[in-house]
Amino acid sequence: MEHLISGEAHDPHALLGAHPAGAGTVIRTLRRGAGDVAVVVDDVAYPATRVHPEGIFEAEVPGAVVDYRIRVDGVVYDDPYRHLPTVGELDLHLLAEGRHERLWMMLGARSREGGAAFAVWAPNARGVRVVGDFTGWGAHDGWPMRSLGSSGVWEIFVPGAQPGQRYKYRILGADGGWRDKADPMATRAEVPPATASVIHRSDYQWGDQQWLDRRVGGAPHQQPVSIYEVHLGSWRPGLGYRELADQLAEYVQELGFTHVELLPVMEHPFGGSWGYQVTGYYAPTARFGDPDDFRAFVDRLHAAGIGVLLDWVPAHFPRDEWALARFDGTALYEHDDPRRGEHPDWGTLVFNYGRAEVRNFLVANALYWFDEFHIDGLRVDAVASMLYLDYSREDGQWLPNIHGGRENLDAMSLLQEVNATVYKHHPGVLMVAEESTAWPGVTRPTDHDGLGFGFKWNMGWMHDTLDYLSKDPVHRQYHHNQLTFSTVYAWSEHYILPISHDEVVHGKGSLVGKMPGDSWRQLATTRALLAFMWAHPGKQLLFMGCELADPQEWSEQRGLDWGLRHDPARAGMGRLVRDLNHAYRDTSALWTRDTEPDGFRWIIGDDAAHNTIGFQRAGQDGSALICVVNFAATPFEGYRVGLPWEGAWRELLNTDAAEYGGSNVGNFGQVYAEPVPWQGLPASAVMTLPPLGALWLQPA
Structure with missing residues (x-):
């Protein structure tokens, strides 16, 4: 009894509950603070005697009894200690192997008839209690849980625990300290800054089966993918998931994007981390509603024909003492050695990717968002920090792998398993890596020794292009290779071209603010950039607010400046993004051969003196699109461009059009290709190139 009261009992059910005693049954119960306690069997009450001053009561009843209730000061309750374990042997076996996909x-809090089952992995704990609204939150409250052998899992069924009630695990650590911990597997959490977990049972009825059926047969590499990246808290502040769904779906439909990508929606305590310091990997943040509200958000976007991608952060987690850090008094989820277990840049902890149960936690978490929330893809954050043991570390601050190298073999294995598992269960989705180095085979299949991602962010294209455009046009001719170098490696991986939130914060300025010159030149250069980006091999991603031509860099503390949509000088940017997306979706040459070198041909690659480039995109159906971009501040008249066919070519798009805020320099909507060979092509046309402008041409 002292062992139980002190919190160190591994099997409270061995003492509490019903136990044979000769011809009868002894029933013990833990009821701290109770006065009058009785055991009720078949409506007969048997008075119980206090056998320990801290609130253990005992009664002997005749016969063999398994079904009973406890009456406490006149109120009848069910008893947690009359219930069998809620976790099966197969579950424990799969967890130990790291193969429990669901x-x-x-684990976690699973709402069932009559109560809730709780299970938590804490192998080094000396004792675990579950505390909550159903027990009280005092220092001595909580139901002691039983340990299921060497699995490290502790479990209990708590009668009367209801959805919406808060709870935590009170853990007596291996170091002798007590900690109240949020549930690592909680599917719902309190609204920050509160930190308790919340019991949740979903009753949401999905309406997107047709969307999911179509997705199964999809091949994203050969389909149009243009992504609108969103931070939910600052897109339109004050809205919940359901309101955001309606307004965002309408807006994204208007702009023509195929997908939205959300900065992490997993629960996180510090809003200023934008979601990248996650404490609740299985819980959508409560800032905008409950998990079913988030299900409704995804369902609404699917109804509008828009896919939903989530940022996912398996690279690190924060040190908050109520969360994953030193969960059972030991380095459980993280490495104990700081040379493997800490991030010097972010002050956070690194998962122990080599531990079977930790790997299982992350692989199942990735699958969870697809299974439970019908999402269409994950963008995995900071992959480079996972892959390199010496990432942001000096000599002596990192440990090599078993071969003496700097590659994190455990992280490689984890990423391969995540991708293979997700694609096995959900073909047609997007698994995307934010990987900023030249690690080979990021999008190569796992059975060919690749990491198995579907796409990789093309950080090289983004850095080179933005650096080129930050220079005054008179100096760009000396940096022309920054525009063309991306095609040297454009087909080494399956790429997404990102202009993401990272490029418009922390003093980097807004997208238009990066461009030199007066406001007109800044806007014109940005329009030309977007047309170049949408025509370049690869899919594209644009962070919210860039389409508004916002002159201020983004801050999560303020919403977007929607008034810019009515600013005559800036409203054209949104119209251009809309037209780019719709033209892109209607032009198979821009996406059916995205991953094939034969789908691209340079026409003008070496005209550094004019800051001009031009190229052809080819579709599987033999269609073509020509993109010509003039990044000089002056127009060029009489400029001859090689074309693959004679005849009329129409200007599908001109970023200098007046409706976009341009000077309306162009070719009156059409050019005519003569049988004059030029630039290696059999025909050519003389045309006018607008200043800081881009043209898209198609056969008329």
Whole structure:
């Protein structure tokens, strides 16, 4: 009894509950603070005697009894200690192997008829209690949980625990200290800054089966993918998931994007981290509603024909003492050695990717968002920090792998398993890596020794292009290779071209603010950039607010400046993004052969003196699109451009059009290709190139 009261009992059910005693049954119960306690069997009450001053009561009843209730000061309750374990042997076996793909169905708080089952992995704990609204939150409250052998899992069924009630695990650590911990597997959390977990049972009825059926047969590499990146808290502040769904779906439909990508929606305590310091990997943030509200958000976007991608952060987690850090008094989820277990840049902890249960936690978490929320893809954050043991570390601050190298073999294995598992269960989705180095085979299949991602962010294209455009046009001729170098490696991986939130914060300025010159030149250069980006091999991603030509860099503390949509000088940017997206979706040459070198041909690649480039995109159906971009501040008249066919070519798009805020320099909507060979092509046309402008041409 002292062992139980002190919190160190590994099997409270061995003492509490019903136990044979000769011809009868002894029933013990833990009821701290109770006065009058009785055991009720078949409506007969048997008075219980206090056998320990801290609130253990005992009664002997005749016969063999398994079904009973406890009456406490006149109120009848069910007893947690009359219930069998809620976790099966197969579950424990799969967890030990790191192969339980639906881990959330085993661990966490699972609402059931009559109560809730709780299970938590804490192998080094000396004792675990579950505390909550159903027990009280005092220092001595909580139901002691039983340990299921060497699995490290502690479990209990708590009668009467209801959805919406808060809870935590009170853990007596291996170091002798007590900690109240949020549930690592909680599917719902309190609204920050509160930190408790919340019991949740979903009753949401999905309406997107047709969307999911179509997705199965999809091949994203050969389909149009243009992504609108969103931070939910600052897109339109004050809205919940359901309101955001309606307004965002309408807006994204208007702009023509195929997908939205959300900065992490997993629960995080510090809003200023934008979601990148996650504490609740299985819980959508409560800032905007409950998990079913988020299900409705995804469902609404699917109804509008828009896919939903989520940022996912398996690279690190924060040190908050109530969360994953030193969960059972030991380095459980993280490495104990700081040379492997800490991030010097971010002050956070690194998962122990080599531990089977930790790997299982992350693989199942990736699958969870697809299974439970019908999402269409994950963009995995900071992959480079996972892959390199010496990432942001000096000599002596990191440990090599077993071969003496700097590659994190455990992280490689984890990423391969995540991708293979997701694609096995959900073909047609997008798994995307933010990987900023030249690590080979990021998008190569796992059975060919690749990491198995579907796409990789093309950080090289983004850095080179933005650096080129930051220079005054008179100096760009000396940096022309920054525009063309991306095609040297454009087909080494399956790429997404990102202009993301990272490029418009922390003093980097807004997208238009990066461009030199007066406001007109800044806007014109940005329009030309977007047309170049949409025509370049690869899919594209644009962060919210860039389409508004916002002159201020983004801050999560303020919403977007929607008034810019009515600013005559800037409203054209949104119209251009809309037209780019719709033209892109209607032009198969821009996406059916995205991953094939034969789908691209340079026409003008070496005209550095004019800051001009031109190229052809070719579709599987033999269609073509020509993109010509003049990044000089002056127009060029009489400029001959090689074309693959004679005849009329129409200006599908001109970023200098007046409706976009341009000077309306162009070719009156059409050019005519003569049988004059030029630039290696059999025909050519003389045309006018607008200043800081881009043209898209198609056969008329």
